[in-house]
Amino acid sequence: MSFSVATTGRMESLAELFTSRATDSCHPGQAIFWEGDPATGTFRIHEGVLRLYRILPDGCRAVTGFAFAGDVLGIAFHDRYSYTAEAVTNVRYSRFSRERLRKLASESPALQHELFEVVADELSAAQEQMILLGQKSSEERVASFLLKNGLRVYGSDKKTIDFELPMTRLDMADYLGLTIETVCRSLTKLKQAKLVSFRGRHRVTLHKLAELARFAGEEELEILRDPDHHDPVVRSEPMPLPFQNDKSGRMHLVI
Amino acid sequence: MSFSVATTGRMESLAELFTSRATDSCHPGQAIFWEGDPATGTFRIHEGVLRLYRILPDGCRAVTGFAFAGDVLGIAFHDRYSYTAEAVTNVRYSRFSRERLRKLASESPALQHELFEVVADELSAAQEQMILLGQKSSEERVASFLLKNGLRVYGSDKKTIDFELPMTRLDMADYLGLTIETVCRSLTKLKQAKLVSFRGRHRVTLHKLAELARFAGEEELEILRDPDHHDPVVRSEPMPLPFQNDKSGRMHLVI
DNA sequence: CGCAAGGTTGACTGCAGTCAATAACCGTGG
DNA sequence: CCACGGTTATTGACTGCAGTCAACCTTGCG
The missing domain is CATH 1.10.10.10 (Winged helix-like DNA-binding domain superfamily/Winged helix DNA-binding domain)
Structure with a gap:
């Protein structure tokens, strides 16, 4: 959802949570986690770039995204990672238990909200990509x-x-x-x-x-939102496009 | 995340929340909400089918999904709906304030978890669709x-x-x-x-x-999960495919 | 320097898009 | 009930964009 300001007990932000943890690093070609592995950890990227991909039944590779510094991975999975996260460059990252993160979130609406935003952003990005690929x-x-x-x-x-x-x-x-x-x-x-x-x-x-x-x-493009996170999502502008749709869902460009 | 069993105060499920509300209905070609409108409501579909779409700058229509009975719409948006939800058939649905839902969720880990699952499922579906469109x-x-x-x-x-x-x-x-x-x-x-x-x-x-x-x-396919909700997502199976990847991310089929 | 991985360009092919004609379907009214 | 008209779906002929196969070039590392 949007804009939760409430705090419960001591506020703890997602980024802080991770910076309190040890930093690991990995090199180009190494994976942080693998598609199909039990999804026990979440990860915050401090530095570097990763490719996120699946291998399809026919052996093809589908890259579903890239992860950059500041991104958090591993939140929205069900019980297994649905893609492999592999370093493109040298990568520094921290790990945090999904189990513990879930528990903390259930006690902190602020954290809960941050997690929700991460997933909502991922969803936005995925839908943007659907449009790119389809059209x-x-x-x-x-x-x-x-x-x-x-x-x-x-x-x-x-x-x-x-x-x-x-x-x-x-x-x-x-x-x-x-x-x-x-x-x-x-x-x-x-x-x-x-x-x-x-x-x-x-x-x-x-x-x-x-x-x-x-x-x-x-x-x-030049709408230029706040310099908050990555948010190239807007796209849903007033939309005064010259079309109408009749009762059966067919679109007609009026001109 | 997965599997939260905790309850706070009286447990209230997402579905229940909506069934306590009045039922609206709309006919083929009518929209429940429009791309670009302020996202003030969430909706649960009781019956019927909707198409979810955006209109692109060039006037094209991109259908990002369909919604069916049992689906809940409008949870993961930022401040505006990013697509139009338009009835394909006769549709019966209930509305629930996003504001109130957010508030309830911050007090109920169970509800919070349900909402999270809804969005995580949407994300899974979107990534599945990305693969379909790309490959x-x-x-x-x-x-x-x-x-x-x-x-x-x-x-x-x-x-x-x-x-x-x-x-x-x-x-x-x-x-x-x-x-x-x-x-x-x-x-x-x-x-x-x-x-x-x-x-x-x-x-x-x-x-x-x-x-x-x-x-x-x-x-x-024949793995046949529990007859729970729609969960055709798995796909992340053990994956004993014959490939290896060298240090620079290039894939090599070994045979 | 030399080699291997990665990148670029060219020639050709084929899948899906476009334009166009025809057919099936469905709701309405005679 | 059937006939009619508009909408939606299907098929065909042709085109063009992106894929394939292949050669060559660049770059960076040992």
């Missing part, structure tokens, strides 16, 4: 991906954004529902259109954000 | 869709399943990231393969479930 062309997907990653680091105020994109082209492809070759070709198109440029394989610069956003099929 | 062919998508809808009604024990599929082909298409024509062609293929048959446009029979599941690219 967008390859170039729109790649543009969206670059934009989202750029905006995670800075706000949307600057004209130009420069950042690191540590995952491989294959990671991007498996995340965007494309092949590695199509990702490359789309990147090339974006380079040719002078919307982005690369220094090496993993250092990106986004020029002309507004154009890139339009190209990506995103709404507006 | 599956048109025929696999349609087969998955039929199977999922069939299994919602019955378990997976029967050899044959017969059920109503009230949404239009366009709804399915917008949900599966396909066109209406491709949905039709896929249905035709499935009919020709004798895996399904139709009586009229909305009455489906699934024959040979196991084959259909294999065709849909689903794992096993």
Whole structure:
């Protein structure tokens, strides 16, 4: 839900909870937890990037997301992890027992609310991704991906954004529902259109954000919410679009 | 999280909460709430089917899901509804204030847990859908869709399943990231393969479930969980697949 | 430097989208 | 009850985007 201000006993925030724990670290290619393992722990990423993926029955890999510094993993699972979390870069993280976290949450509405927000954000991200995968062309997907990653680091105020994109082209492809070759070709198109440029394989610069956003099929963008967490979710704007729908659910564009 | 047994004061379940409220109803094409409206209410569907969708900047419609009897909508939003919920059939439902629900939840770990489960299930469903949209062919998508809808009604024990599929082909298409024509062609293929048959446009029979599941690219299927709510989520099985991944995240099928 | 992993580009193919014509269905009214 | 009209569904012909296969290039590490 939204906005719970209540506190019970001493307030304890999710981030604090984790920083009170020891820090572990792992290296590129190592997993923090595996798809199918009993989900006993939750994890907060202090530094680095992970890929989150499943292996499908046919052996394909589906990357369902990436995790970055500040993200908390492992909250919303049922009894088993539904994906593997594997380091892309060096990663520092802390672990906290799910059991204990659940118990603490049942005593602290504030914490409860924070956990709820984490899951609600994940859900928003997943639905955004559903739309990307269901509706967008390859170039729109790649543009969206670059934009989202750029905006995670800075706000949307600057004209130009420069950042690191540590995952491989294959990671991007498996995340965007494309092949590695199509990702490359789309990147090339974006380079040719002078919307982005690369220094090496993993250092990106986004020029002309507004154009890139339009190209990506995103709404507006410059709405620029508070510099709170990652919240590129809005999208649900007033929506004065010229359509109407008749009694049976068919959509008609009026013009 | 999972399995909270604790109770605080008098236990009150989510379903009960709603059944204590008046029942509203709406007709095909009418919306219960609209994308972008302030999210003040939560809703439990007692009967009927709704389509949940967004309108994208370019005017396209993306169906993010369907809601059925027993489902609860409107829990995980931020301050605004992120999609429109529109009746496909006649729908009976109850409304409950989000504000009040939040307050009750902060006092009842049991209710809190129920809400958490609802959102966690939504997240599971969304990630399942991400995989469908990112990895599956048109025929696999349609087969998955039929199977999922069939299994919602019955378990997976029967050899044959017969059920109503009230949404239009366009709804399915917008949900599966396909066109209406491709949905039709896929249905035709499935009919020709004798895996399904139709009586009229909305009455489906699934024959040979196991084959259909294999065709849909689903794992096993006959695992047959408890006849609890809808829980087709498992998928995270032991996974003894013959692969290994080297230090940089590239997957190698060993054979 | 040399090699291997990762990335890019090109040629070709095929699946799903588009446009268009036809058929089935359903509610309404004669 | 049947006939009619509008909506929804199906099929066909053709196109085009993204996938496949293959060659080549870059980069970074031992």
